[in-house]
Amino acid sequence: MSKRETIYNQLTDLAFQESIPFCYLCYKKAPTGRCDNCGSDDLMRLMEGVGCEYDTDWVIEHILKEHLEPVNQAESFESMIEGCYPTETKVGWLELSTADILKTMDEVSWDIAKDEYISSLEEDEEVMSFDNGSTYYWAHDIENLIEEKLEKEAS
Ligand SMILES: [Zn+2]
Incomplete structure (x- = not known):
């Protein structure tokens, strides 16, 4: 089981x-x-x-x-990203939040990556949904x- x-x-x-x-x-x-x-x-x-x-x-x-x-999907995805990449990225002379850059530059790929991350948590049985994926706990x-x-x- x-x-x-x-x-x-x-x-x-x-x-x-x-x-x-x-x-x-x-x-x-x-x-x-x-x-x-x-x-x-x-x-x-x-x-x-x-x-x-x-x-x-x-x-x-x-x-x-x-x-x-x-589960706050946006928040947990963002903190995972922050754990994987440097928190700040230099663009020209600006030190910007890496997560913010990713989110702003390609919202679609950000959302796809977020969904994949949640799916992987579900496969690992770290998060679970009992209403067909509307809510995860x-x-x-x-x-x-x-x-x-x-x-x-x-x-
Ligand atoms: Zn009766």
Whole structure:
């Protein structure tokens, strides 16, 4: 199992922990996992004040959004660039920020390189997205959150 799969499974556990089973037919909570009115176990997940839907992926998205700061892609790419090249570059008599020059001179190639950098972080499982790439989170942030949240329930 990949690290991402492990984390996804743990997030699913967390999503079950943080939401309540809900019978849409009877429009009532079913905390035991079976509706005590109609007996159905085909239940939605309810997060009070947030929403009520089938499945847990939306719960995962909400938990991550609520507790974690998404990866600032521009900022982390720029600091990687600063680690790879001299911070300043001399152009004529000016000492200019290398990152600024790259960004200004060819915005398209800057963006392509940034996307490639994020993809490489994703391949290395350092960052992860659970909404098809709209938002990325640092894997270690997610792991810390899981540890904190799932332990709390166990104790
Ligand atoms: Zn019911």
